Each structure stands twice: as structure tokens, then as C-alpha cells.
Amino acid sequence: xxxxxxxxxxxxxxxxxxxxxxxxxxxxxxxxxxxxxxxxxxxxxxxxxxxxxxxxxxxxxxxxxxxxxxxxxxxxxxxxxxxxxxxxxxxxxxxxxxxxxxxxxxxxxxxxxxxxxxxxxxxxxxxxxxxxxxxxxxxxxxxxxxxxxxxxxxxxxxxxxxxxxxxxxxxxxxxxxxxxxxxxxxxxxxxxxxxxxxxxxxxxxxxxxxxxxxxxxxxxxxxxxxxxxxxxxxxxxxxxxxxxxxxxxxxxxxxxxxxxxxxxxxxxxxxxxxxxxxxxxxxxxxxxxxxxxxxxxxxxxxxxxxxxxxxxxxxxxxxxxxxxxxxxx
Numbered sequence: 001x002x003x004x005x006x007x008x009x010x011x012x013x014x015x016x017x018x019x020x021x022x023x024x025x026x027x028x029x030x031x032x033x034x035x036x037x038x039x040x041x042x043x044x045x046x047x048x049x050x051x052x053x054x055x056x057x058x059x060x061x062x063x064x065x066x067x068x069x070x071x072x073x074x075x076x077x078x079x080x081x082x083x084x085x086x087x088x089x090x091x092x093x094x095x096x097x098x099x100x101x102x103x104x105x106x107x108x109x110x111x112x113x114x115x116x117x118x119x120x121x122x123x124x125x126x127x128x129x130x131x132x133x134x135x136x137x138x139x140x141x142x143x144x145x146x147x148x149x150x151x152x153x154x155x156x157x158x159x160x161x162x163x164x165x166x167x168x169x170x171x172x173x174x175x176x177x178x179x180x181x182x183x184x185x186x187x188x189x190x191x192x193x194x195x196x197x198x199x200x201x202x203x204x205x206x207x208x209x210x211x212x213x214x215x216x217x218x219x220x221x222x223x224x225x226x227x228x229x230x231x232x233x234x235x236x237x238x239x240x241x242x243x244x245x246x247x248x249x250x251x252x253x254x255x256x257x258x259x260x261x262x263x264x265x266x267x268x269x270x271x272x273x274x275x276x277x278x279x280x281x282x283x284x285x286x287x288x289x290x291x292x293x294x295x296x297x298x299x300x301x302x303x304x305x306x307x308x309x310x311x312x313x314x315x316x317x318x319x320x321x322x323x324x325x326x327x328x329x
Contacts (some may be wrong), residue, residue, distance in 0.1 A: 003081060012226075013214050015219060016281045021210045022070055027206045028157050029066045031197060032190035033059055039068050039296060040155065042275045044113075044216060045223050046178060048268065049134055049154040051119070051300070054183030056159060064115045064155045071216065072209035073112035073151065080122040082167075086129040090139040104141055109133050112151050119156040123167055130154070134176045149215045171259075171303065178268045179293075180300035182316075219278075226274035227284040232329040233270065236290060240266045242322045243302050251325055253318060256308040261301040266269035269297045287328045294323055 002202065019041070026037050026299075040063060043050040043084070050058045059079075068075035091107035108114070109130070133139050137148050156177070176181070186194065197203070206246040237254065238249075244260030246253035273289040280289070295316060 006225065008222070010015065012248070012278060012281055012283045013221055015104060018211065018215065018219075019279065025070045025207050026063075026066050026209055027094075027110050028207055030059055030063055033183070033193045034182055034188040036060070036063050036181060038279060039179055040064065040208075042272060042279065042318065043155070043179055044071070044153055045152065045219055045278065046268075046271045046275045047151065047220055048178035048271070049156070049176060051174065051177040051180045052155065052157045052183060053160050053180065054157075054223050058183045058185070060189070061115065061117060061182055062159045064204075067155075068113045069207045070209060071113065071211045071213075073213050074110075075115070076111040077115040077117060078107035079117050082121055082123060084122045084126050086125050086280055087309075090129050090133065090263060093142045097213070097258075102142070106141075106146070107139075107224050107278060109139055110146075110285045112149060112153070114152075114154050116154055116156040118158060120158045120167055120169055124170075127167070127170065127173055130177065132286075133172050134173075136231050136235075141144070141162065151213055151220075167168075174300055175262065177274060178269060179296040179315055181296060201228070215260050223271075223275050223278045226277050226282075228270060228274060229285070229329075232273070232287060232290065235287060235326070235329050236269050236273070237266060239294065239298070239326055240269065240292070241320060242326055243298060243319065246322070247317075249322075253321075256305055256311070256313060256318060257302060258305045260305040261298050265298055265301045270296060272297050289295075291323055291328075295319055 005129055022041065023037070030037060046066070054060055065075070065077070087107065089107050091105050093102040094105045095102050129139070133148060134154050137150075137152055138145050139148065140146075240261050240263075241259065242249045242251060246257060267292065272293040274286045276286060276289040276293045277283070277285045280318050299316045299319045304313065304315050304318065308314075308318070
């Protein structure tokens with residue numbers, strides 16, 4: 001096993017230059033937001049979707065569009081609105097009166113990277129159409145199903161402060177997002193740099209595509225090979241179990257959690273830990289990888305009770321307490 005880890009380490013080291021070039025190109029545009037950029041890369045490497053939550057003006061959309069420019073792949077931005085229809089997302093059948101036949105017109109979902117801007121503004125039918133694409137990697141138009149090309153990734157944004165005219169995402173759809181990110185304000189130094197770089201009537205950045213879809217697929221296979229020790233696997237399962245039965249682990253959460261995380265959370269936490277280790281240029285997972293990524297994977301999957309809301313305790317607060325309490329291997 002040690003020989004395998006050594007071989008994987010050599011391959012991880014060889015690929016680190018590619019990751020470095022991606023970061024360099026993104027940093028040409030984005031000031032700060034290392035957390036957001038790293039998590040977007042993590043979602044891409046782990047073949048999963050990311051939900052980004054933050055107030056307007058924090059470069060959420062700009063970060064996603066910049067990542068899409070760095071990756072030499074097709075990109076579509078969809079502005080979600082209350083009048084959006086499923087056909088506007090996945091496509092529809094067009095009737096040709098000359099031939100008397102229907103032809104398929106594909107929608108913007110047929111892209112490698114899809115930005116679903118303000119996803120919570122779309123009605124339930126659109127959410128259902130997007131859910132099939134996210135989970136099954138296919139869409140159904142008429143009676144025919146169409147596979148989506150790999151890599152395929154949905155990056156969705158939502159505004160946490162303006163709820164008028166929005167449709168809260170159902171738990172089943174939120175659960176499909178591997179990570180839910182809460183983006184915060186930049187530091188004073190970062191904001192000063194943003195001012196100097198962006199306070200112009202016209203701003204253009206020369207960003208070069210440095211990654212191809214084949215590179216992404218190759219890196220994904222390498223991330224899958226990152227070594228994770230059985231003790232860390234048990235640690236991950238324990239963390240997820242603690243969200244379901246906190247009293248069994250001595251946590252004072254009686255009546256505060258309605259629903260804990262599902263086995264999908266266990267899978268995603270292990271995958272994200274491997275991806276995080278890869279981004280740190282390590283061929284193996286350490287417990288800190290799990291702790292660093294854990295809140296982003298688990299918090300949006302834990303549904304708190306009315307009692308917790310009355311005590312002003314969020315799922316983030318409870319999951320953080322779980323990580324602080326469970327013994328690290």
C-alpha cells in the first residue's frame with residue numbers, strides 16, 4: 001500500500017503544476033475569495049455540483065464565469081426568473097410544417113459548465129427539470145432522453161437576503177449539491193485591491209484557457225485514487241451518524257435536529273476530502289481534510305427543528321459543534 005501511495009504522490013506532484021496554472025489565471029480576475037475558488041475547483045474535480053450563497057456584489061458570478069474561461073469547455077449562464085419554463089432550460093420539440101416532423105432544439109443545459117444564477121427564483125417545474133439533469137446526467141425532451149456530455153457541472157447562486165418572489169429549493173434538490181458555500185465579504189486589503197483593479201468604466205482581463213475537458217476527466221480519476229485510511233472512513237461515518245443520533249454521542253441536541261444527513265452525505269464527504277487532499281498536493285487524506293470541508297458538505301443537509309430556530313441555532317452551528325466534539329482519529 002505504501003508503494004501505491006508513493007506512486008500516487010508522484011502523479012499528484014506532476015499534476016500540481018496544472019492546478020497552479022488554473023489558480024494563476026483565476027487570480028488575474030478574482031481578488032481574494034480563495035475559499036470560493038478552491039471549492040469551485042473541488043466540485044469540478046469531484047464531478048459534483050456547488051450551491052453558492054451570498055449577498056450581491058461578492059464576485060460569485062464572476063468567479064464562475066472566470067473558471068469557465070480557464071476550462072476549455074462549453075459554458076452557459078441561465079438567469080432564473082419566475083416565468084422561466086422547463087423548455088427554456090432543457091429545450092423543446094419544434095414542428096416543421098414542410099416535413100411534418102418534430103425536431104429537437106436543445107436548451108442551454110447542454111453545456112459542460114452551467115451557471116444557474118439566482119436558482120431560487122425559478123418555479124417547481126423548472127427545479128424538477130434541473131434535478132434530473134443534476135442527478136441522472138440526462139434530460140428528457142418529449143419521449144426521448146439525451147445524455148449530457150462530461151464534464152457536466154451545475155454552479156448555482158442564490159441571494160440569502162431577498163426572499164420576495166423566490167421559491168425555496170426543496171430538500172431533495174439541495175441534497176444534490178455536494179457543497180453549499182457561504183461567501184463572505186473580503187478583507188480591507190482585498191477590497192482596496194478590488195477598488196484599484198475594478199473601478200474603471202471598462203475592465204478587460206486576458207484569461208487563457210489552460211485546462212481541457214480531457215484534463216478534468218484525467219484529474220478526476222487521479223482524485224479517486226487518493227488514499228483514505230479505514231480509520232478516517234470510520235471517522236466520516238461517525239460524523240454523519242452524529243447528525244442523526246446526536247444523543248448517542250453525548251451531544252446536547254435533543255429536539256434540535258429534525259433530520260440528519262443521508263448516506264449521500266457520507267459519500268460526498270469522503271469524495272470531497274480526497275479532492276481537498278489533492279488540492280493540497282497530498283496523495284492521502286488526513287483528518288484535517290475532513291474537518292476543512294465538512295461544514296460545506298454537511299450543514300445544508302441537516303434540517304433543524306423549530307426549537308433550534310427559537311434558540312437561534314442554525315444547522316451550521318450544530319454541525320460545527322459535532323466536528324468540535326467527535327474525537328479525531
